[in-house]
Amino acid sequence: xxxxxxxxxxxxxxxxxxxxxxxxxxxxxxxxxxxxxxxxxxxxxxxxxxxxxxxxxxxxxxxxxxxxxxxxxxxxxxxxxxxxxxxxxxxxxxxxxxxxxxxxxxxxxxxxxxxxxxxxxxxxxxxxxxxxxxxxxxxxxxxxxxxxxxxxxxxxxxxxxxxxxxxxxxxxxxxxxxxxxxxxxxxxxxxxxxxxxxxxxxxxxxxxxxxxxxxxxxxxxxxxxxxxxxx
Amino acid sequence: xxxxxxxxxxxxxxxxxxxxxxxxxxxxxxxxxxxxxxxxxxxxxxxxxxxxxxxxxxxxxxxxxxxxxxxxxxxxxxxxxxxxxxxxxxxxxxxxxxxxxxxxxxxxxxxxxxxxxxxxxxxxxxxxxxxxxxxxxxxxxxxxxxxxxxxxxxxxxxxxxxxxxxxxxxxxxxxxxxxxxxxxxxxxxxxxxxxxxxxxxxxxxxxx
Numbered sequence: 486x487x488x489x490x491x492x493x494x495x496x497x498x499x500x501x502x503x504x505x506x507x508x509x510x511x512x513x514x515x516x517x518x519x520x521x522x523x524x525x526x527x528x529x530x531x532x533x534x535x536x537x538x539x540x541x542x543x544x545x546x547x548x549x550x551x552x553x554x555x556x557x558x559x560x561x562x563x564x565x566x567x568x569x570x571x572x573x574x575x576x577x578x579x580x581x582x583x584x585x586x587x588x589x590x591x592x593x594x595x596x597x598x599x600x601x602x603x604x605x606x607x608x609x610x611x612x613x614x615x616x617x618x619x620x621x622x623x624x625x626x627x628x629x630x631x632x633x634x635x636x637x638x639x640x641x642x643x644x645x646x647x648x649x650x651x652x653x654x655x656x657x658x659x660x661x662x663x664x665x666x667x668x669x670x671x672x673x674x675x676x677x678x679x680x681x682x683x684x685x686x687x688x689x690x691x692x693x694x695x696x697x698x699x700x701x702x703x704x705x706x707x708x709x710x711x712x713x714x715x716x
Numbered sequence: 717x718x719x720x721x722x723x724x725x726x727x728x729x730x731x732x733x734x735x736x737x738x739x740x741x742x743x744x745x746x747x748x749x750x751x752x753x754x755x756x757x758x759x760x761x762x763x764x765x766x767x768x769x770x771x772x773x774x775x776x777x778x779x780x781x782x783x784x785x786x787x788x789x790x791x792x793x794x795x796x797x798x799x800x801x802x803x804x805x806x807x808x809x810x811x812x813x814x815x816x817x818x819x820x821x822x823x824x825x826x827x828x829x830x831x832x833x834x835x836x837x838x839x840x841x842x843x844x845x846x847x848x849x850x851x852x853x854x855x856x857x858x859x860x861x862x863x864x865x866x867x868x869x870x871x872x873x874x875x876x877x878x879x880x881x882x883x884x885x886x887x888x889x890x891x892x893x894x895x896x897x898x899x900x901x902x903x904x905x906x907x908x909x910x911x912x913x914x915x916x917x918x919x920x921x922x923x924x
Contacts, residue, residue: 554826554854554857554858554861555822556819556822556823556826556858556861556862557857557858557861559818559819559822560804560807560819560861563807563812563815564803564807567807567809612853641853641856641857641860662857662860662861663800663803663860663861665803666803
């Protein structure tokens with residue numbers, strides 16, 4: 486096969502041929518540049534998808550605040566935004582609008598419309614005209630969402646009966662108004678942000694997801710993703 | 717070369733201008749070096765108009781800041797404001813520099829509307845105590861949200877009168893809540909007025 490008498494000298498010629506050598510070198514560098522570009526692209530893509538979710542390094546929690554008082558909405562929104570708990574705040578002034586956002590108002594709601602705004606937690610005032618916070622709590626807990634949504638009720642009245650009523654139908658917590666910084670930290674613990682699908686096939690070390698600690702009701706835990714550690 | 721010829725004599729001449737202090741053991745005065753080509757130094761050089769105004773402005777800011785501190789301390793000491801107001805101040809920063817004024821303005825609007833509604837409902841032939849209670853509940857909520865403690869406390873008594881269907885008590889509470897609201901409104905407006913003056917004079921609000 487190799488036509489041995491010719492092979493060796495031919496290989497030598499090829500090896501020492503400057504033109505061929507140059508071509509080989511150029512080809513190799515082109516291939517490696519392409520490979521480098523591809524790898525860079527993958528890294529940027531991975532980082533971008535991480536940034537979309539992580540913001541300041543934590544997953545953003547979408548919180549729906551329901552309160553008929555503009556003053557209270559303003560204060561709560563500011564408190565949530567200024568805290569370093571990574572909240573994305575949506576506010577509405579009544580229970581019906583909250584139901585719309587959660588996709589609960591339509592008689593025949595398509596599965597895709599249920600919580601399509603990806604609300605992670607609802608914080609509702611108890612006393613509201615029309616649909617009260619209790620009514621909203623009942624509606625949310627009565628709906629089987631793909632992922633249950635925690636509901637925290639807030640009220641200016643420290644009434645034990647009111648509190649036990651809310652807890653009995655599944656409220657995660659009951660907070661006295663005006664809410665404080667320590668209450669914001671509790672809210673963060675109840676919420677489990679809607680994470681995007683994990684990046685599979687990556688040979689990068691994955692950050693372990695934070696498991697929410699719960700002091701209230703639900704027993705669900707987020708699945709821990711298997712990471713691939715770069716050797 | 718010519719200047720070089722003059723340099724050495726010049727140096728010697730200028731040294732003759734140097735007068736050390738006699739008996740200068742204590743050295744309480746530094747030797748007076750008189751420059752040959754300038755007039756003696758005048759230690760009472762006039763302060764420029766600009767500098768004088770700047771110094772006066774700085775004193776004004778300090779005075780305003782002291783007034784602000786005195787006023788707000790009194791508001792807390794006399795129970796007009798509680799810790800919730802401090803929380804509002806802590807929520808204010810460069811990204812939200814008018815947060816406290818905005819929130820307190822909402823409180824003023826809410827309160828005036830509710831006090832008006834309360835007057836109307838209580839002056840009906842047949843008083844609907846549930847409606848009275850609903851209005852007082854809202855007023856209590858607003859006052860608690862901004863830390864207007866004395867208004868909030870009167871609202872608590874007011875709600876008790878509603879529960880007891882005590883009309884005379886309700887009228888008394890209405891007068892009291894109007895008075896407390898008027899007092900805290902006046903003081904908060906004075907406080908915000910001082911804040912505006914401080915900022916206009918180039919100062920900043922003291923950190924509480």
